Amino acid sequence: MDDGFSGRWIFEAPGAVEKPLTDSETHKDSTLRQFFFFGLGGIFQTMLQTVALSCSRGERRLFSDISVTVKPGTLLAVLGENGSGKTSLLRMLCSLLSPERGAILWQGQDIRQLKELYCAQLTYIGHLNGIKDDLTPVENLTVSACLAGDESSGALVQDALEAVGLRRSVHLLPTRVLSQGQKRRVALARLWLSTHPLWLLDEPFTSLDEAATNYLTQRLQSHLRHGGMAVVATHQEVALPTNAVQRLRLTG
Amino acid sequence: MSFMGVNWLKYSSPQAFYPLAGSLIPWCAAAAILLIGVGLYIGFFIAPTDFQQGEAYRIIFVHVPAAWMSMFLYVVMAAWAGLGLGLNARLSFMMAQAIAPTGAMFTFLALLTGAMWGKPTWGAWWVWDARLTSELILLFQYAGVMLLRTSIDDLRRADRASAVLALVGVVNVPIIYFSVRWWNTLHQGASVSMTAAPKMAATMLTAMLLMTVGFWMYSLAVTLARMRCVMVERESLLSWGKQASMQEVAEAR
């Protein structure tokens, strides 16, 4: 297991600093402990769990043996420098990338078996915006909400766009003519429509100004208050909500 | 998974497979040389002359086994590719990669000998005979699989993408063969068929079988050798690869 490549990582629970877990043994212990303390419900409650997750791209080992648990109402901040594997971890969490070793569990079940059922639980915003330049912000949002299974009536879409700070005057322009920051806002407006419990956000704050960053922080807070979960890869720790945050630092 | 007291699963790991392949290659190569040599001798000198086609027919001792091998190897390649996709086994993908060039070579050989046979028989180097045409399309399919692999940089993706293509191709091979035959009868009527020799003498059959088994052995030897190259190339950074001496690597190339 310890081949010199494996990335070190530090696990900090809110408030207290937990001892870093170094191998899968420790994880097995914690799962067992959980089982005894909470019974079956402890393992199968709505939560996201990674078990000894490893990833390498080509010859390079990005991270190994990551075991974390995201519980309802909490946010996991994935930190680390460029190329440390933040994006890969997020893509693994949304089942786009299959883990080299280890597994990801949703309510105690492997996401590779859950497939579409798991996809129905999550909202993912990658580092690409995922919006079409030829469509207007309203059309973009309507289409993505429709595909995600969220409600997408005209009024809701307008409200979501205004909540992220896009004025009505830009709602009906082709997204092509908007600035980078505005495009990012269009992509993020999906979060105001999303009713999915798990959010996976890859660098959501890039090219956002201060006002938009604030909106997003508040939205994340209300999501957590309602029992939602979020995994956010970011450089801007300050923009994250202050409570219920655990940090995972990847050191490639 | 043990057969005759050997644990065969052991050889699914590259570390165990590499020396095994190394020790098998000389035997397969020797068998191939012997069988092909004897087969060619019987085919060219002992088998009786065909009263219709004269001496020219003797090329079928190369052509028919080569055509068989080309189809057979495509199926084997697709099977390894499918196994790789199903079990996520890297060794299977490497096997598929190692088989492709040999299969393409046999396809080319079948086309070449087909043309050489066609000149004296039909009076033209190329005739749109159903079998020859499907061989030609098979060659395109081999080329597609190999091209797709080389144009994708990421090894894992290259393996898996070319595996999907190989599997799609294997579904298509019988459809293509059937459709080409259909097309052929529509346009030309029945032509002189290569394998419809009126009565095959026993010596002819022996020669053909010897050649086929010889080609089999040749394919095994070449595939295993290429497999070792692929393994060294891919795993050069891992520890076990370093155990193979530089000389061995040079030999395998």
Add this chain to the structure above:
Amino acid sequence: MSRPSMWETLRGIVRRDLLLAMRRRSDAAMSVFFLVIVASLFPLGVGPEPAVLRMIAPGVLWVAALLACLLSLGRVFTADYLDGVLEQMLLISQPLAVLVVGKVFAHWLISGLPVVLLSPLLGLQFGLGGESLGVLVLSLLLGTPTLSMIGAIGAALVLGVRGSGLLIALLVLPLYVPVLIFGAGAVTSSLAGIGGEANLSLLGACLALSLFFAPWATAAALRIALE
């Protein structure tokens, strides 16, 4: 939160792709225009002899339709791949094959259907008439969806690969052989007066087979491409 039904998802995808095509009308027009030009070049190369033209018409028209389809294949997934929409689409709460069927159907509506509708006009240029004109349209109607289905596999395999435009042609064209044979064969046999039914039903079989297999293969290829 309600999971959208398969139909809703399918409709959503098709509507989106059609909307995008409406915004970029020139793209769709190009492959049709290409077909007309290619078909018009042949009489210039072969000569205006009506009997010769009628003889080569099935093959020429079918090869031209096949190339027109091939040209538009790059559009099925590439744009969505580049701006990250495809990534989002892979995460819909439906089997991936549903997405593939939706996108391929939209692609066929945009680039296959115009070819079918235009084919009688081109047939007239080549001196086809009456029954064989009808068989030509029918064969294209059955054949072009198959071309789109098979082509989608290739389009998904070459996503993001350098030189993908040429590569897709090399991968997909050998797989197109049966469709070409049956399609052109149908028109040829109707010209010869033996009726194209046998070939047409074989084309139908090809369509059924590709509808059954291609979405799964394409879905697998998409997953591999986006890893």
